[in-house]
Amino acid sequence: MxxxxxxxxxxxxxxxxxxxxxxxxxxxxxxxxxxxxxxxxxxxxxxxxxxxxxxxxxxxxxxxxxxxxxxxxxxxxxxxxxxxxxxxxxxxxxxxxxxxxxxxxxxxxxxxxxxxxxxxxxxxxxxxxxxxxxxxxxxxxxxxxxxxxxxxxxxxxxxxxxxxxxxxxxxxxxxxxxxxxxxxxxxxxxxxxAKPPEAVRLTKQLLTSPESTVAERIALEGSLFEERLRSAETAQALAAFFARGK
Structure with missing residues (x-):
């Protein structure tokens, strides 16, 4: 092959x-x-x-x-x-x-x-x-x-x-x-x-998205950031982070 x-x-x-x-x-x-x-x-x-x-x-x-x-x-x-x-x-x-x-x-x-x-x-x-x-x-x-x-x-x-x-x-x-x-x-x-998969996928999506103005990109990142805060994946990652600090 x-x-x-x-x-x-x-x-x-x-x-x-x-x-x-x-x-x-x-x-x-x-x-x-x-x-x-x-x-x-x-x-x-x-x-x-x-x-x-x-x-x-x-x-x-x-x-x-x-x-x-x-x-x-x-x-x-x-x-x-x-x-x-x-x-x-x-x-x-x-x-x-x-x-x-x-x-x-x-x-x-x-x-x-x-x-x-x-x-x-x-x-x-x-x-x-x-x-x-x-x-x-x-x-x-x-x-x-x-x-x-x-x-x-x-x-x-x-x-x-x-x-x-x-x-x-x-x-x-x-x-x-x-x-x-x-x-x-x-x-x-x-x-x-080993990283949270959806966070990786969305970050690559942002990196490869068509060019936009700074304001447009801040808005897009902000909307995705809010969605991420409500996700089970982020809750699990944050719990693991705080557990390491104990």
């Missing part, structure tokens, strides 16, 4: 596993990842999804030969299903990047909530060099993250960048040694899975 999906308790682990082809993603692999993310979104028992590649490479991006044979022709194509699934997933997504993350290997990270990277990780978006244009809403999200000029440097000039630069941009959350990447991802996933 070129995409391995394992669910252990509240954590679904997705691993791109095609090292002989530098983890290049085929149409079938996009379908498998979309299936997994859609399953995670629909399953209340799954709280966190992790996505990783191999130690030597995260992914070389699209398998271009496979893509030429099955060119995207509509919204139901597996690549578009995958992009909708990862961008709209209500569960927390943690990515672990070791080695190169090329093309969609970089742009998919814009839709992850937390990204861990090994020191030797590298990032490259060679769309223009291949006569293509950016995807995964990267033309919108990258300028917001790093500024228009830096985004142009990487999307138009196609210059690569390293893990330290990705951390500076805010694309990466933390740099972790490659041999500890899986362990750190799992520890972070378990930590999130």
């Amino acid at each position: 070129e995409v391995r999906v394992v669910t252990e308790g509240p954590v679904m682990q997705i691993r791109i596993d095609r090292p002989d082809k530098k983890n290049a993603i085929t149409v079938a692999m996009y379908a498998a990842m979309a299936d997994a993310l859609e399953q995670a979104a629909a399953d209340d028992a799954i709280r966190v999804v992790t996505i990783a590649g191999s130690r030597d490479i995260f992914t070389a991006g699209n398998d271009l030969k496979d893509f030429q044979q099955a060119r995207p022709k509509g919204p139901d194509m597996p690549v578009f299903r995958f992009l909708r699934a990862i961008s709209g997933c209500p569960k927390v997504i943690i990515a672990g990047v070791s080695g190169a993350a090329v093309g969609i290997g970089t742009t998919m990270l814009l839709h992850c909530d937390l990204v861990l990277a090994a020191p030797e990780a590298s990032f490259l978006m060679p769309f223009v060099d291949l006569g293509l244009v950016p995807e995964a809403a990267s033309s919108l999200l990258l300028p917001r993250l790093m500024g228009r000029q830096a985004a142009a440097r990487h999307l138009i000039l196609g210059e690569p960048f390293d893990a330290a630069t990705a951390l500076h941009y805010g694309l990466v959350t933390e740099i972790v040694e490659a041999d500890r990447l899986d362990e750190r991802m799992r520890a972070m996933a378990d930590r999130i899975a």
Whole structure:
């Protein structure tokens, strides 16, 4: 299997596993990842999804030969299903990047909530060099993250960048040694899975909601805050908090 999906308790682990082809993603692999993310979104028992590649490479991006044979022709194509699934997933997504993350290997990270990277990780978006244009809403999200000029440097000039630069941009959350990447991802996933689930879901929803004015966002947060105060989940969390203080 070129995409391995394992669910252990509240954590679904997705691993791109095609090292002989530098983890290049085929149409079938996009379908498998979309299936997994859609399953995670629909399953209340799954709280966190992790996505990783191999130690030597995260992914070389699209398998271009496979893509030429099955060119995207509509919204139901597996690549578009995958992009909708990862961008709209209500569960927390943690990515672990070791080695190169090329093309969609970089742009998919814009839709992850937390990204861990090994020191030797590298990032490259060679769309223009291949006569293509950016995807995964990267033309919108990258300028917001790093500024228009830096985004142009990487999307138009196609210059690569390293893990330290990705951390500076805010694309990466933390740099972790490659041999500890899986362990750190799992520890972070378990930590999130132990938190009140609806509070986590709503916080992710707020973080990924469309832009609004400060006043609009304060109002939205306020209404959700009031609902939370009346919830059984919050009552249980507060009781546990006060019990620890005794």
